[in-house]
Amino acid sequence: MADGATPRRKSVPDWLNNPIWSAPPPSPRHSSPPRTAPSPPQPPPSPVLPPQPPRDPTPIPPPNARRDGDASDDEDDEGKGAGAPSRSHLVAEFKVTLDRKVVDLAELRRLACQGVPDAAGIRPIVWKLLLGYLPTDRALWPYELEKKRSQYCAFQDELLVNPSEVTRRMEEMSVSKREEHNAEGTGVLPRAEIVRDEHPLSLGKTSVWNQYFQESEIVEQIDRDVKRTHPEMQFFNGDSSDSLSNQESLKRILTIFAKLNPGIRYVQGMNEVLAPLYYVFKNDPDQSHAALAEPDAFFCFVELLSGFRDNFCKQLDNSVVGIRSTIATLSQLLRRHDEELWRHLEVVTKVNPQFYAFRWITLLLTQEFKFRDCLSLWDTLLGDPEGPQATLLRICCAMLILVRRRLLAGDFTANLKLLQNYPPTNIDHLLHIANKLRGPLPF
Amino acid sequence: MVLVLALGDLHIPHRAPDLPAKFKSMLVPGKIQHIICTGNLCIKEVHDYLKSLCPDLHITRGEYDEDARYPETKTLTIGQFKLGLCHGHQVVPWGDLDSLAMLQRQLDVDILVTGHTHQFKAYKHEGGVVINPGSATGAYSSITYDVNPSFVLMDIDGLRVVVYVYELIDGEVKVDKIDFKKTATMHA
Numbered sequence: 244m245a246d247g248a249t250p251r252r253k254s255v256p257d258w259l260n261n262p263i264w265s266a267p268p269p270s271p272r273h274s275s276p277p278r279t280a281p282s283p284p285q286p287p288p289s290p291v292l293p294p295q296p297p298r299d300p301t302p303i304p305p306p307n308a309r310r311d312g313d314a315s316d317d318e319d320d321e322g323k324g325a326g327a328p329s330r331s332h333l334v335a336e337f338k339v340t341l342d343r344k345v346v347d348l349a350e351l352r353r354l355a356c357q358g359v360p361d362a363a364g365i366r367p368i369v370w371k372l373l374l375g376y377l378p379t380d381r382a383l384w385p386y387e388l389e390k391k392r393s394q395y396c397a398f399q400d401e402l403l404v405n406p407s408e409v410t411r412r413m414e415e416m417s418v419s420k421r422e423e424h425n426a427e428g429t430g431v432l433p434r435a436e437i438v439r440d441e442h443p444l445s446l447g448k449t450s451v452w453n454q455y456f457q458e459s460e461i462v463e464q465i466d467r468d469v470k471r472t473h474p475e476m477q478f479f480n481g482d483s484s485d486s487l488s489n490q491e492s493l494k495r496i497l498t499i500f501a502k503l504n505p506g507i508r509y510v511q512g513m514n515e516v517l518a519p520l521y522y523v524f525k526n527d528p529d530q531s532h533a534a535l536a537e538p539d540a541f542f543c544f545v546e547l548l549s550g551f552r553d554n555f556c557k558q559l560d561n562s563v564v565g566i567r568s569t570i571a572t573l574s575q576l577l578r579r580h581d582e583e584l585w586r587h588l589e590v591v592t593k594v595n596p597q598f599y600a601f602r603w604i605t606l607l608l609t610q611e612f613k614f615r616d617c618l619s620l621w622d623t624l625l626g627d628p629e630g631p632q633a634t635l636l637r638i639c640c641a642m643l644i645l646v647r648r649r650l651l652a653g654d655f656t657a658n659l660k661l662l663q664n665y666p667p668t669n670i671d672h673l674l675h676i677a678n679k680l681r682g683p684l685p686f
Numbered sequence: 687m688v689l690v691l692a693l694g695d696l697h698i699p700h701r702a703p704d705l706p707a708k709f710k711s712m713l714v715p716g717k718i719q720h721i722i723c724t725g726n727l728c729i730k731e732v733h734d735y736l737k738s739l740c741p742d743l744h745i746t747r748g749e750y751d752e753d754a755r756y757p758e759t760k761t762l763t764i765g766q767f768k769l770g771l772c773h774g775h776q777v778v779p780w781g782d783l784d785s786l787a788m789l790q791r792q793l794d795v796d797i798l799v800t801g802h803t804h805q806f807k808a809y810k811h812e813g814g815v816v817i818n819p820g821s822a823t824g825a826y827s828s829i830t831y832d833v834n835p836s837f838v839l840m841d842i843d844g845l846r847v848v849v850y851v852y853e854l855i856d857g858e859v860k861v862d863k864i865d866f867k868k869t870a871t872m873h874a
Contacts, residue, residue, distance in 0.1 A: 291708045407687040407843040429783075432808040432815070434851060435863040443689055443839055444712040444848045456717055 301406045333357065337365045341597070342594045346372060346379045355626025356678075358619055358671070366618070367527040370520070371445050371539065373625040374546045388535075395499075395538035402502045403495060406443070406451045413438050445529070458502065461509050468514040476614060478522060492537045493521060496544060510555040515609045517544050519617055550631050554605045570600045580680055583649045594654045597664035607631075611642075611665045619670045623677075641677035642668075689717060691740070693726030693837035694773070694801035695821035697750065698732050702823035708859050709745035709822065709852065715739050717761060718839070722804050724801030724819065726750050748773040748802070761793050765842045766868060770795030774802035774818070780829070784792055784808050786816050796868060797840075797847070803827060806851060807834045808864055815866060817849065826853065 337360065340350050351372060359366045371377045377384055443452045466589070469490050471494040473479045479493075480486060496517060520543050524536035532539070548555075559565035574596050574624050578585040586593045602610055607624065622637070627634040642665060643650070648657050691713075698704060705713075718740045720840040724749025727733055733753070737743050747756035760771040770793040777785045790798040796814045804827035808822035820836035827833060835854040840847055849864040 405687045407841055407848070410848075429811040430809065432810050432849075432864050432866065434808075434864055437850070437863050439860070439863050442863070443709075443717065443841060444714075444850075444852070446712065459716075 284661050288600065319333060334360050334362055334365065335371070338363075341365070341368060341372075344381055346381065349628070352626045353411055356623050356674075359622045364528040364532075366622070367524050367532060367539075368531075369622070370625060371521060375544050376539065376542045376546060376635060388539075391542050392538045395541055398499050398503070399495065402499050403670070404510070406441075406455045409451045409589055410438065410441050414672075426504075426668055457650050461501050462498055464511070465494055465501070465509055465514070468511055469493045469497070472514050472518050473614065474511050478525075479518065489521070489525065492540075493517060494523070496541045499541065500545065500548075507552060507556055513548070513555070513605045514607060516548065518553075519609060519614070519621055520544055520547065522614075523618065536556060547625075547631070551605070551607070565596070566601065566605060569604055569632070571594050573600055573604070573636050573639050576636055576680070577643055581644055581647065584643065584650060587651050588643075588658065592653070592658050594655060594658050600639060602663075603642070607635065608638065612670070613667070616668075616670045620674070629681075637677040637680045638673065640680055641673055645673060645676060687720050688842045689718045690722060690764060690769075690840040691718045691837065692724075692817065692819045692840060693822040694798050694819055695726045695804050695825060695827070696732055697726055697728060697821070697825035698823060698825045699854050700728060701751065701760065701807070701825035705823055706854050708793075708854060708857075709787070709835065709837065712852070712859070714740055714871075720762075722762075722769065722771050722799055724799060725756065729753050742769060746771045746773050747807040748800060749775050759789075759793060761795055765841055765846050767847065769796055770798040772790070772800050774800035774867065781805070781807070781818070782789065782814065783811065787811050787813055789814065790814055799838075803829060804833045806838070806853065807832075808849065810866075813819075820853075 258430055266624060271544065330381075333354075337354055338348060340354060351369065355369055355373060359369050368377070372379070376387075378387055402669070441451055445452050447453060470480075472493065477483075478486060479489060493514060497509055500513070521536060521540040524539045524543075525533055527533040527536065553559045553562075553564040554566045554569065561567055574585070574589065576589075589596070608620055611621060624631050624634050624638070629637075643662075645668060646661060646666065649661055653661065687778050696702065696705070704710070710869065716737060720742045720821050721736055721740045723736060723745040725746050727736075727745070728748070729752055730752045731788040733743075733745070744760050744762050745751075747754070747757045747758055747786065749809075758772065759777065762769050762771075770790060772789060772793075774780065774786075775798070777789055779785060780790070780839060786798060786809075790858060798814065798816045800816065800818055803818060804821040805818065807816070808815045816830065817838060819838040821827065821833050822835055822837045824833045824835035839850040839852065841850065845868045847866045847868070849866060851864065852863045853860045853862075
């Protein structure tokens with residue numbers, strides 16, 4: 244902790260040297276940072292955070308109410324509904340909000356930003372509501388679910404069928420119905436006309452076979468990516484039939500999405516955005532919902548991606564809505580909140596934000612943190628009333644500020660290495676910082 | 687849904703320079719899972735070309751093949767079907783259904799693919815089905831000069847086989863198909 248060691252830092256105000264700005268070491272029982280968090284930032288540092296909206300304290304609850312850091316689990320315990328005693332009141336609050344006839348979405352968002360408890364299947368329902376998959380009126384839930392699920396079945400039927408099957412169906416519909424040939428009798432087998440030039444080697448654009456072979460490349464890509472999703476997790480990559488069926492579900496969802504969206508198809512990384520959604524829905528304690536996690540995950544994935552589609556579209560890379568522009572916005576956000584760090588990163592060490600922020604933004608931070616932390620992060624990402632894009636940028640900015648001490652001391656290689664392998668952090672702490680960065684986005 | 691290409695009697699370079707261009711444009715790698723070839727390629731270059739279309743290549747020896755290591759007959763199982771392969775010059779009279787049926791029973795297969803006559807034929811009898819894909823280059827045979835280039839693509843899907851027959855007639859590719867289902871009584 245070399246405080247006065249580097250000459251660059253002579254003009255740093257005292258509050259900035261506070262340990263709050265550095266990532267705490269990853270010890271599971273280290274509970275002090277969240278507790279001491281409220282006191283230091285209270286004297287608002289005006290030069291660096293000018294638009295400090297007075298409404299700031301009210302949207303976030305005092306950090307004491309946040310659930311304990313079970314975010315720093317060392318091993319991956321899936322499905323463990325570890326209810327720390329301090330979360331039981333949260334469970335009750337959620338249940339109250341969710342049990343109303345018409346769910347108050349604003350209230351739900353506020354609660355979600357506090358963190359959704361793992362217990363009692365609350366998270367699946369909360370996410371479905373936040374993503375707009377379930378309407379706020381509880382009475383409409385069965386109807387909506389039924390409708391969406393049968394729609395998914397229709398997609399499956401239509402799009403996941405191989406060409407042999409398709410040609411067989413076409414034949415059955417065509418007028419000239421020939422008899423089945425079986426092995427009885429002897430003689431020359433009669434030849435029949437093919438329907439509409441549909442043969443396996445067809446090169447026609449409208450040929451079912453040709454489309455199938457062209458799409459087989461995408462299907463193979465999806466297959467490879469799904470096999471690589473979260474290899475350390477039993478849920479996705481074990482030897483059991485369950486994990487195989489999970490992989491199959493993921494593949495189906497991504498294939499159907501690719502076929503329904505010829506403009507964007509499948510881009511590497513979509514599997515990572517889909518994984519948490521599917522995981523949460525599949526681990527719903529309510530078996531009737533867990534069994535139908537696939538259609539639910541599909542529609543929620545579509546919804547979530549609709550806000551971020553432009554990040555995946557290559558042609559839009561350089562446009563106003565594309566990924567480059569988003570990264571530039573992040574850069575400006577950092578500059579606004581921490582000019583010194585911005586200058587050091589971009590000007591002095593020349594760490595182009597594209598090198599690290601690209602993955603942070605397109606994959607919605609799924610690759611930067613442990614899976615459980617990711618789920619907590621997504622609670623806020625989905626729940627924040629500002630919307631996922633703005634929230635994501637704030638969180639990225641907070642990630643940078645949290646390791647500012649190490650960044651300021653590092654050169655290009657060290658900084659890049661640090662940012663591409665972001666150190667384990669207390670998620671509550673991170674989200675608290677991100678929350679303090681509210682304000683209109685710079686343009 | 688397994689695609690099996692059956693062809694043979696190319697007689698390259700002795701009787702034909704190459705496959706017809708229209709056939710070559712359709713035969714692209716990546717679509718076909720197996721190739722079975724009745725024989726008479728005749729040279730290694732043709733073998734390499736077929737290998738590039740699909741790594742799983744089965745060939746039996748025709749009387750003019752330069753590589754003497756190909757077997758006389760071959761059997762393989764694809765999905766629910768057992769396929770047998772033989773060039774056909776060994777079975778006399780050439781192209782006679784009863785004699786081929788004897789060979790089929792000997793090999794104990796559902797579908798027997800033979801060549802040598804350079805004429806496309808598809809027969810069925812109690813023991814199974816005999817398919818002759820003809821000559822893929824339209825080379826003249828020991829029997830006749832009037833040969834249309836042809837080959838066969840089988841789509842094996844469970845117990846059902848759809849045989850697509852590709853023929854080059856007057857410079858145009860004509861595709862027909864034959865539907866065929868295996869029943870339990872086909873093999874004792």
